[in-house]
Amino acid sequence: MNRRKIFEFTGVNLLRFFILITGIFLLVFLYVIFSRGGKVVSWEFLTQAPRKYMTEGGIYPAIVGTFWLTVISMLLALPLGIFTAIFLTSYAKPAWLVRIVRVAINTLAGVPSIIYGLFGLTVFVRIFHFDVSILSGSLTLGVLALPVIINASEEALRSVPRDFREASLALGATERQTILRILLPTALPNILTGTIISIGRVAGETAPILFTAATFYTRMLPSSVMDEVMALPYHIYALLTEGSHAEKQVPIAYGTAVVLMAMVLIISALAIVIRYNIRKKRKW
Amino acid sequence: MVNKAHISTEDLNLWFGENHVLKDVNFPVYDKKVTAMIGPSGCGKSTLLRCFNRMNDLIPETKIKGKVLLNGNNIYAPKTDITEVRTKVGMVFQKPNPFPKSVFKNVAFGLSVRGEKKNKIDEIVEKSLRNAWLWDEVKDRLNSSAFSLSGGQQQRLCIARALANDPDIILLDEPTSALDPQSTAKIEELCLELKKQVTILIVTHNIAQAGRISDYTAFMYLGEMVEFDETQRMFTIPKDKRTEAYLSGVFG
Ligand SMILES: Nc1ncnc2c1ncn2[C@@H]1O[C@H](COP(=O)(O)OP(=O)(O)O)[C@@H](O)[C@H]1O
Ligand SMILES: [Mg+2]
Numbered sequence: 001m002n003r004r005k006i007f008e009f010t011g012v013n014l015l016r017f018f019i020l021i022t023g024i025f026l027l028v029f030l031y032v033i034f035s036r037g038g039k040v041v042s043w044e045f046l047t048q049a050p051r052k053y054m055t056e057g058g059i060y061p062a063i064v065g066t067f068w069l070t071v072i073s074m075l076l077a078l079p080l081g082i083f084t085a086i087f088l089t090s091y092a093k094p095a096w097l098v099r100i101v102r103v104a105i106n107t108l109a110g111v112p113s114i115i116y117g118l119f120g121l122t123v124f125v126r127i128f129h130f131d132v133s134i135l136s137g138s139l140t141l142g143v144l145a146l147p148v149i150i151n152a153s154e155e156a157l158r159s160v161p162r163d164f165r166e167a168s169l170a171l172g173a174t175e176r177q178t179i180l181r182i183l184l185p186t187a188l189p190n191i192l193t194g195t196i197i198s199i200g201r202v203a204g205e206t207a208p209i210l211f212t213a214a215t216f217y218t219r220m221l222p223s224s225v226m227d228e229v230m231a232l233p234y235h236i237y238a239l240l241t242e243g244s245h246a247e248k249q250v251p252i253a254y255g256t257a258v259v260l261m262a263m264v265l266i267i268s269a270l271a272i273v274i275r276y277n278i279r280k281k282r283k284w
Numbered sequence: 285m286v287n288k289a290h291i292s293t294e295d296l297n298l299w300f301g302e303n304h305v306l307k308d309v310n311f312p313v314y315d316k317k318v319t320a321m322i323g324p325s326g327c328g329k330s331t332l333l334r335c336f337n338r339m340n341d342l343i344p345e346t347k348i349k350g351k352v353l354l355n356g357n358n359i360y361a362p363k364t365d366i367t368e369v370r371t372k373v374g375m376v377f378q379k380p381n382p383f384p385k386s387v388f389k390n391v392a393f394g395l396s397v398r399g400e401k402k403n404k405i406d407e408i409v410e411k412s413l414r415n416a417w418l419w420d421e422v423k424d425r426l427n428s429s430a431f432s433l434s435g436g437q438q439q440r441l442c443i444a445r446a447l448a449n450d451p452d453i454i455l456l457d458e459p460t461s462a463l464d465p466q467s468t469a470k471i472e473e474l475c476l477e478l479k480k481q482v483t484i485l486i487v488t489h490n491i492a493q494a495g496r497i498s499d500y501t502a503f504m505y506l507g508e509m510v511e512f513d514e515t516q517r518m519f520t521i522p523k524d525k526r527t528e529a530y531l532s533g534v535f536g
Contacts, residue, residue: 170337172398
């Protein structure tokens, strides 16, 4: 064997080795979570409120809370994010403004999530007097998701072939009609795929809702967006840091983790299915 | 016989940044005729074509001087409604570029952005597809994706889409360069048929094509309109040395 072959041989095998390590790591990770949490999950666990200081019962209010926080934050962030991306990609605009917006987005993307929590506390809870509520939490999570949504949307809009835009304008459509009837419909599936990935992040974040939406314990389901709620990630945190029955609380925390991961996995799978269907349908 | 010019330029100059692309172009496009623009690649044919429907407006740093008259009105006058210009002046691009929509919606697009009524749209879509010689091939699959059509069909779909706006003139920028010989022949015949109802201005890299379908030919070289004449006359007795050289294939 000459040197190049040896080089190639070790290179390839090193690569295999690292892939193997990653794979093992993932398996161990899943095993730890599911072996401890799997047996806790039952129909009762999914559909009942916690009892006896969280040592018994289920996590239904936390599932509902995370559901609403995620859905509402997306409803708030999606239009704003898409609108910003349209602004960045389409309309004629001064270059300095685009630069400022871009710097702002990238800075936002790098901010640690606990800072979002503080921001939400100051702005939504205090200044706007939304108090600790689904609304405050959703707004905070929405701001957190915004950079991801904007970047995904911008990329999706930019990948729409220029030909489509030119063809539309050449047929006498206005810039606005071109965006609404051609650019957005063409880019929307990709925008949604990119966005769904950010849903996973939003659903799993603890820090942003810590001061803005989450409550340690309630048997009640929220009746409006002004109510505080339980949420899955915060529930895990609470189970591990509060109370005095660790031997009963820790398994519930793992069970909660299983549910949270299942939710995120289902959402990611949904994204993959959507992307697959688009790829199958499109061919330009 | 004096031909009425449908669209013409007066001392048209265009710059992309520092690049002086069109130089003092004076050029008539006659009513209900086929006019071909020929010239070596990069000489400004596409750019001139895109002046007629103001598509160059999309390119930043473009500067234009001079006039483009459409039915006597300067389309570069400040108060011009650009969308109206683009409705009257249709365009077909080099590469077929249907929208990722159904065959029907492609043809209906121009009408629907102007809020035309549903039954009127149905009627015009059918008429436009017939005029583009596509109706028989697609009438059973109006709701299929435009991408399911062949390249030649897609290009005729783009022609139908432009026709649906009932334009005065259609601009075609090397519309057959991406097509096979059969599809090319069909589009050439179609142009000859269409000139009964609409003025046609076609850019072509193919001298023989200009000879086959055009009544008039314009030869461009390095941003100048070197020669404009009846095709027959230009192809037999070119006035300019450069035209003669180009027609005899000296520069590709
Ligand atoms: N979008 C553009 N931006 C800047 N310069 C351009 C653009 N399009 C074309 N040009 C320049 O304009 C000149 C003429 O190009 P074009 O009209 O496309 O020529 P042709 O169609 O005759 O091949 C070329 O020098 C080309 O580099
Ligand atoms: Mg060209």
